[in-house]
Amino acid sequence: METVILAVVIAVVVLGAIGGLVVGSRRKRPLPPPPPTAPDITAPPAEPHVGDEAEAPSDESRRTIEEVGLPGGPAPVVVEEPSAEAPAIEVPEPTAGRLVRLRSRLSRSQNALGQGLLTLLSREHLDEDTWEEVEDTLLTADVGVQPTQELVESLRERVKVLGTRTPQELRALLREELLKLVGTDVDRAVRTEPEGRTPGIVMVVGVNGTGKTTTTGKLARVLVADGRTVVLGAADTFRAAAADQLQTWGERVGAHTVRGPEAGDPASVAFDAVKEGKEMGVDVVLIDTAGRLHTKTGLMDELGKVKRVVEKHAPVDEVLLVLDATTGQNGLVQARVFAEVVDISGIVLTKLDGTAKGGIVVAVQRELGVPVKLVGLGEGADDLAPFEPEAFVDALIGE
Numbered sequence: 229m230e231t232v233i234l235a236v237v238i239a240v241v242v243l244g245a246i247g248g249l250v251v252g253s254r255r256k257r258p259l260p261p262p263p264p265t266a267p268d269i270t271a272p273p274a275e276p277h278v279g280d281e282a283e284a285p286s287d288e289s290r291r292t293i294e295e296v297g298l299p300g301g302p303a304p305v306v307v308e309e310p311s312a313e314a315p316a317i318e319v320p321e322p323t324a325g326r327l328v329r330l331r332s333r334l335s336r337s338q339n340a341l342g343q344g345l346l347t348l349l350s351r352e353h354l355d356e357d358t359w360e361e362v363e364d365t366l367l368t369a370d371v372g373v374q375p376t377q378e379l380v381e382s383l384r385e386r387v388k389v390l391g392t393r394t395p396q397e398l399r400a401l402l403r404e405e406l407l408k409l410v411g412t413d414v415d416r417a418v419r420t421e422p423e424g425r426t427p428g429i430v431m432v433v434g435v436n437g438t439g440k441t442t443t444t445g446k447l448a449r450v451l452v453a454d455g456r457t458v459v460l461g462a463a464d465t466f467r468a469a470a471a472d473q474l475q476t477w478g479e480r481v482g483a484h485t486v487r488g489p490e491a492g493d494p495a496s497v498a499f500d501a502v503k504e505g506k507e508m509g510v511d512v513v514l515i516d517t518a519g520r521l522h523t524k525t526g527l528m529d530e531l532g533k534v535k536r537v538v539e540k541h542a543p544v545d546e547v548l549l550v551l552d553a554t555t556g557q558n559g560l561v562q563a564r565v566f567a568e569v570v571d572i573s574g575i576v577l578t579k580l581d582g583t584a585k586g587g588i589v590v591a592v593q594r595e596l597g598v599p600v601k602l603v604g605l606g607e608g609a610d611d612l613a614p615f616e617p618e619a620f621v622d623a624l625i626g627e
């Protein structure tokens with residue numbers, strides 16, 4: 229019995245000791261960290277990095293900023309796309325009599341050339357020195373050597389015959405002689421009405437900055453003013469802004485512009501322009517070409533290519549060379565080079581309003597054997613005028 233009691237006591241003591249150990253060891257363990265609660269964020273969340281999980285996509289359809297109303301605020305406003313407004317189509321001024329209307333723009337040439345000559349010829353004694361001054365006046369106005377000599381010779385002869393001279397007689401004499409130099413019996417109409425087919429095809433060529441793109445745009449207005457329909461071809465693909473510039477000119481008079489990719493093939497734009505012009509049934513297709521530097525043979529060759537490609541449709545009716553009247557002799561050099569590459573059929577002299585060298589009209593015609601057909605007398609949209617020899621000479625000598 230005593231043995232049993234002893235065994236029970238030992239068992240109780242051993243169990244107690246074990247329990248105490250377990251409890252004791254548990255108490256010594258550090259407390260587990262508290263469950264995470266939402267922290268107060270004071271700094272922006274870090275940027276995601278490569279390999280970070282993307283947020284789970286939400287199926288909820290997103291609302292646009294217009295749909296999210298402010299609490300208690302007004303109902304969301306529906307913003308409507310502004311309807312693209314068609315630009316107003318302008319009605320250009322008629323072309324008849326434009327040069328007469330714009331003749332005051334030739335005042336610089338009038339003072340230097342017309343008035344200069346009249347003053348010299350009115351001198352009582354026309355000695356050698358005076359005739360030399362006449363010659364200098366003509367040369368300074370860029371009339372050119374050969375035409376100057378012809379004019380001086382003729383004037384000397386006629387003044388001698390005339391004897392005493394009244395200002396009216398002198399004026400009439402000079403008018404006649406200048407008209408002879410400029411030429412009155414040439415067809416100066418821009419050829420846009422080929423027989424038996426439409427559209428007429430006009431190419432506009434010239435060196436950068438002569439006013440070529442502007443002239444093409446103004447010419448579209450000239451044609452529209454005369455009741456024709458026009459498609460423009462922006463084959464100046466080298467200068468990015470040229471196509472925009474041309475398109476703006478076209479839109480103003482309701483003319484469609486055919487364009488190509490920037491730096492694309494000018495010949496293909498020109499080809500497409502004529503194709504679209506045919507499909508649309510317009511009267512005239514005007515092609516603006518890149519302002520080629522006359523020293524760059526490759527570019528010049530390309531101009532020839534534009535013409536050849538266009539002629540797969542039909543012959544080009546008119547090739548207009550745009551020359552800046554203020555560049556004088558340099559303009560003549562350009563004219564010569566262009567004439568070698570394409571057959572120039574007409575000349576447009578721009579910026580005659582800004583020069584005293586109106587005599588370039590005579591010189592350039594002589595140089596190319598091609599008539600001046602249009603003259604630029606300002607930057608205004610309707611400042612391009614059909615060239616009329618009488619109105620031009622009258623403006624020079626001041627009626």
Ligand SMILES: Nc1nc2c(ncn2[C@@H]2O[C@H](COP(=O)(O)OP(=O)(O)OP(=O)(O)O)[C@@H](O)[C@H]2O)c(=O)[nH]1
Pocket residue numbers: 434435436437438439440441442443464467470518519577578579580581582603604605606607611
């Ligand atoms: N005063 C005056 N300015 C003109 C006349 N014709 C054109 N201009 C101006 O000349 C500048 C050059 O004209 P553009 O048409 O851009 O010249 P562009 O020859 O086409 O030049 P590229 O496209 O670079 O070949 C423009 O500021 C025109 O307004 C004119 O008859 N008189």
